[in-house]
Amino acid sequence: MRPFKYTEGKDETSAVRAVVVNRESKFLAGGTNLIDLMKEYVERPNELVDVSQLPLAQIKNTSNGISIGALAKNGATANHPLVRQNYPLLSMAILAGASGQLRNMATNGGNLMQRTRCQYFYDIAMPCNKREPGTGCGALEGINRIHAIFGWSDKCVATYPGDMANALYALDAVVRVKGANGQERTIPIQDFHRLPGNEPQKDNNLEHGELIIGIDLPKNNFANKSYYLKVRDRASYAFALVSVAAALETDGSNIRQARVVLGSVAHKPWRSGEAEKALVGKPATDATFNAAAEAALKEAKPLAHNGYKVELGKRAIVLALQRAMNGGAE
Amino acid sequence: MAKFIGKPVDRVDGRLKVTGQAKYAAEYTHKNMAYAFPVLSKIASGEVAAIDAAEAEKAPGVLTVLTHKNALRLQPIDVDQSIKTGSLLGELLLPLQDTKIFYANQYIACIVAETYEQARYAALLVKVKYKETKPAIDLEKEPKVDSTSPRAKQVIVGTPVEAFNSAPVKIEQVYKVATENHHPMEPHSLIAAWEGEKLTVYNATQGVHSSRHLLAQTFNVPKENVRVIASFIGGAFGTKAMFWATEPLAGMAARVTKRPVKIVLTRPMMQHCTGNRGATRQSVYLGATRDGKLVSRRHITETCVARLDDRRTEYLELAGGNTSSTYACPNIEITHKVALLNVNSPTPMRAPGEAPGLFALESAMDELAFELKIDPVQLRLINYGEANPINKLPYSSKHLKECYEQGAAKFGWSLRKSEPRQTRDGEWLVGYGMATALYPGYRSPSAARVRVNSDGTVSVQTAAHDLGTGTYTIVAQTAAEFLGVPVNKIKVALADTDLPQSTLAGGSRTAATVIPNIQAACEALRKKLFELATKNNSSVFSGKNIADVELRDGGLFLKSDTNKGETFETILKAAKIDSVEECVTVNPEGQKSNEPCFVSEIPAEQNADTKKWDFHSFGAQFVEVGVNEQIGIVRVRRVLSYHDCGRIMNKKTARSQAFGGVIFGIGMALTEESHYDPRSARFVTRNLADYHVPVNADVPEIEVYFTNQPDYKNNPLGARGVGEIVATGVAPAIANAIFNATGKRIREAPITPDKFL
Ligand SMILES: Cc1cc2nc3c(=O)[nH]c(=O)nc-3n(C[C@H](O)[C@H](O)[C@H](O)COP(=O)(O)OP(=O)(O)OC[C@H]3O[C@@H](n4cnc5c(N)ncnc54)[C@H](O)[C@@H]3O)c2cc1C
Numbered sequence A: 001m002r003p004f005k006y007t008e009g010k011d012e013t014s015a016v017r018a019v020v021v022n023r024e025s026k027f028l029a030g031g032t033n034l035i036d037l038m039k040e041y042v043e044r045p046n047e048l049v050d051v052s053q054l055p056l057a058q059i060k061n062t063s064n065g066i067s068i069g070a071l072a073k074n075g076a077t078a079n080h081p082l083v084r085q086n087y088p089l090l091s092m093a094i095l096a097g098a099s100g101q102l103r104n105m106a107t108n109g110g111n112l113m114q115r116t117r118c119q120y121f122y123d124i125a126m127p128c129n130k131r132e133p134g135t136g137c138g139a140l141e142g143i144n145r146i147h148a149i150f151g152w153s154d155k156c157v158a159t160y161p162g163d164m165a166n167a168l169y170a171l172d173a174v175v176r177v178k179g180a181n182g183q184e185r186t187i188p189i190q191d192f193h194r195l196p197g198n199e200p201q202k203d204n205n206l207e208h209g210e211l212i213i214g215i216d217l218p219k220n221n222f223a224n225k226s227y228y229l230k231v232r233d234r235a236s237y238a239f240a241l242v243s244v245a246a247a248l249e250t251d252g253s254n255i256r257q258a259r260v261v262l263g264s265v266a267h268k269p270w271r272s273g274e275a276e277k278a279l280v281g282k283p284a285t286d287a288t289f290n291a292a293a294e295a296a297l298k299e300a301k302p303l304a305h306n307g308y309k310v311e312l313g314k315r316a317i318v319l320a321l322q323r324a325m326n327g328g329a330e
Numbered sequence B: 001m002a003k004f005i006g007k008p009v010d011r012v013d014g015r016l017k018v019t020g021q022a023k024y025a026a027e028y029t030h031k032n033m034a035y036a037f038p039v040l041s042k043i044a045s046g047e048v049a050a051i052d053a054a055e056a057e058k059a060p061g062v063l064t065v066l067t068h069k070n071a072l073r074l075q076p077i078d079v080d081q082s083i084k085t086g087s088l089l090g091e092l093l094l095p096l097q098d099t100k101i102f103y104a105n106q107y108i109a110c111i112v113a114e115t116y117e118q119a120r121y122a123a124l125l126v127k128v129k130y131k132e133t134k135p136a137i138d139l140e141k142e143p144k145v146d147s148t149s150p151r152a153k154q155v156i157v158g159t160p161v162e163a164f165n166s167a168p169v170k171i172e173q174v175y176k177v178a179t180e181n182h183h184p185m186e187p188h189s190l191i192a193a194w195e196g197e198k199l200t201v202y203n204a205t206q207g208v209h210s211s212r213h214l215l216a217q218t219f220n221v222p223k224e225n226v227r228v229i230a231s232f233i234g235g236a237f238g239t240k241a242m243f244w245a246t247e248p249l250a251g252m253a254a255r256v257t258k259r260p261v262k263i264v265l266t267r268p269m270m271q272h273c274t275g276n277r278g279a280t281r282q283s284v285y286l287g288a289t290r291d292g293k294l295v296s297r298r299h300i301t302e303t304c305v306a307r308l309d310d311r312r313t314e315y316l317e318l319a320g321g322n323t324s325s326t327y328a329c330p331n332i333e334i335t336h337k338v339a340l341l342n343v344n345s346p347t348p349m350r351a352p353g354e355a356p357g358l359f360a361l362e363s364a365m366d367e368l369a370f371e372l373k374i375d376p377v378q379l380r381l382i383n384y385g386e387a388n389p390i391n392k393l394p395y396s397s398k399h400l401k402e403c404y405e406q407g408a409a410k411f412g413w414s415l416r417k418s419e420p421r422q423t424r425d426g427e428w429l430v431g432y433g434m435a436t437a438l439y440p441g442y443r444s445p446s447a448a449r450v451r452v453n454s455d456g457t458v459s460v461q462t463a464a465h466d467l468g469t470g471t472y473t474i475v476a477q478t479a480a481e482f483l484g485v486p487v488n489k490i491k492v493a494l495a496d497t498d499l500p501q502s503t504l505a506g507g508s509r510t511a512a513t514v515i516p517n518i519q520a521a522c523e524a525l526r527k528k529l530f531e532l533a534t535k536n537n538s539s540v541f542s543g544k545n546i547a548d549v550e551l552r553d554g555g556l557f558l559k560s561d562t563n564k565g566e567t568f569e570t571i572l573k574a575a576k577i578d579s580v581e582e583c584v585t586v587n588p589e590g591q592k593s594n595e596p597c598f599v600s601e602i603p604a605e606q607n608a609d610t611k612k613w614d615f616h617s618f619g620a621q622f623v624e625v626g627v628n629e630q631i632g633i634v635r636v637r638r639v640l641s642y643h644d645c646g647r648i649m650n651k652k653t654a655r656s657q658a659f660g661g662v663i664f665g666i667g668m669a670l671t672e673e674s675h676y677d678p679r680s681a682r683f684v685t686r687n688l689a690d691y692h693v694p695v696n697a698d699v700p701e702i703e704v705y706f707t708n709q710p711d712y713k714n715n716p717l718g719a720r721g722v723g724e725i726v727a728t729g730v731a732p733a734i735a736n737a738i739f740n741a742t743g744k745r746i747r748e749a750p751i752t753p754d755k756f757l
């Protein structure tokens, strides 16, 4: 292993300062992603600033919803009564991810920040613009079965692989961060991750040294009609081929509000305005769901090995919406 | 009536394992131990043009950097001699002997350092320039040639092409099984330590004697100078049977640094450097009469071998090989062709050949059954064979009918709808499928020593292996049975070249090889004990014959008078000795060798018995699946596995093996696949997040049955191995159940969600 310095973050301000002054440093939370990547030499920080002991693990009511600490564990978050009762979609999404052991280590902040599972990114003998800008994209003309069908560039076709964030996109979350100057700022979740464009090395819009401190969820009326569907290569403990976070608010038999977010199809969770438009104001029928699914995938641009994601995405949207209407029954 | 054999005795090593006291190769330590970490080739084909290790050499803790420039010259392997002595060769490629590169991640240098972390870090600092040539990696596009392997010779019985062409009913399909990797929990690991010209190696290997023999050859020392120990092995599935470059690399690192050296592979190295099950593309032609009798069966397999300069010992996935024994059929063609690919050599993986071969054959049989509107179990009974259709030898013992009929009854097969898409459970379409399982009943020569000690304990020693399968336990049960001593008095030592030579753990042959050997050694010991006892004139045995005594309750007793006898302790005390032992070598025909304790040559399967009988185990797998068609998700809902493997030595460990086998089959059917990058020929699946073995949520209720019919033609105890057959037939049974559920026939394994779209 490469030698690196370990610094214990004593409080938010000093932790942020420690990272800000060293371009080569990184925050360490649960370590479930960062340490793995360090073992593979994909991440090579020369300093880790451990924030895992900072008091940012609370989950509490706010005037307009709830606030979730960045350092709350994924497992604790998914099982918290406030989350289970008011945001079951978030519970479902988190519980669809990783394994019990990992969820008990992984933090919410780290989860948002998790890096792609593109296999070329993980193998330092392969070209990868995200890992080493300018070396080329190994996946573009390689094996790209798990890669993006939306929003990719010829510099990078990777996906954001996580589950939790797909639910956060559907739930209009806001990310609170603490910056270099000690000031807090908020980032609407839609603006958190980014598309690869010419700078695939940047996964998201966080500045170096900015610390995620919490995630706020506004109140909504989706609780009894939401569903997280994850399609994967085995029954558990695998990243999604395609996932869907679906949420509906109905008014009698008509849809008043809808959220459709596709996961593992782009460099960020892919909220489909087209699908939502096709749903709102319509009756909650299979015909409406099918139309929404068609609309969502219309602009998809598959690569050589991931054409299946287009059809699978459509079917997953329909099924997630159906299950959302049924209160989750299969 | 057996007291111990067959009973569900708990694993004798169970406590050691769960308390962490069972020591695996990498868990030993030596004073002064150094650590090796290989440097892997980036390219898959070409040469090392230049290698600069200067920076790595200067890195903290580095003792040396081995490259082709300074590596020890190893003695090339004598192939003929090695095969005779039972070594499993494969990839004839000793590490760092020249600059040539045949596959990605081949070892091209090796760091030896004070700590593992230092070695691993320094490996990053080695700068390599390559002369690259375009690798061959596409199984479909590369030209196919004959393999050098004698086992791959084409087989023609009758006139298969003509018979197929004129058959009233024909099935002609192509089936594919993806490249798979073994990924046992324990990675390949070893510790090599030289003392002068003597080498001791703790090695996670399936063949201590094979490893010893090849290490002795490569380092040009007498084989007596090499000791290989593999007391506990954390799974293997075939990957630890061949001699891989890691072994001589560790020996070389230790020799050069004059320090004991430990080497433990990483998970990506387990993917890249320890073999794989080569992908297969199998064309199956079944010709049948309208009432279901097979008239022709052609099985043409295209697979790959490693593209090495020296192909003499190449290994290929023999998908058509033993599957030829599955059904009676007058006209048969078995053909194998190989593409030479720049890959780490394929190597045996649990039921090599049989597992993918049956995926193709048994899927095709299901297609035929559907075409003919005959129940799939019925179709198999119609084509039931009593003799091997190729060599015409009668099966030594075959009770497959029981597996089909009892299995079907217990499973509730009669509830199956013959038309697909008839059963729904909410979103799920439900279907039933079945397939035949099959694996040969191999045996090998073996030697074992049994010793009775004056404290009443018994030591059993033989250099067979326990891969986690239960060998320790069934050996203890056998000795307990034949010496009349409780299992907990038996101390079993395995997998150490200081012990009498036995078999490599491959081909499910350990039970059939070792168990009769232990029995023979116990018999010999009984005689010896009797002689010892009767030397003493006052003995209760005076005037008695060996036939009059039996071993039980820790001593020799008269059969006629159950109270009269002497304990081992008394006999040994009277004789003024601490222990008495016998070492016996047995060959597959059951004869004892006149050279006790010495296995000179191991003639693979060529023994007189195999000219009289065909040895195979058989079974039937029944599966229920649910398919969520909309999103292509398959859930195996239950499995019933019914096997005819001769006598079952231990119901509990055999059942556990069957669980593992079924799970292995679920992996082949639904989840496991290694992908190569088409340009670099590097695996892109490099870890257990990308290479999907089934997890608990993929595994349903599994019911296991055995016919438990001893095969006395195979060996005096009638046990055939269990480990591999249980993994066969599962994948096609699942594919067939998917067809029954959905009407969709998927001919490519693994059947992942994308294949439904
Ligand atoms: C085998 C395996 C399977 C997995 N399966 C899934 C899955 O199915 N679905 C899924 O969604 N995820 C999955 N994961 C990913 C897992 O969810 C993430 O690894 C985890 O959420 C990361 O959290 P962490 O606290 O361990 O982050 P770390 O590993 O500690 O950090 C990750 C990154 O986030 C940064 N970071 C951490 N906290 C902060 C903060 N507060 N502010 C700013 N930056 C921060 C770190 O600097 C680092 O760059 C899997 C992981 C593994 C190892």
Ligand code: SF4
Pocket: A116, A118, A119, A120, A121, A127, A128, A129, A130, A131, A136, A137, A138, A139, A140, A155, A156, A157, A158, A200
């Ligand atoms: S898709 Fe992105 S992460 Fe993957 S190889 Fe290309 S640049 Fe790297």
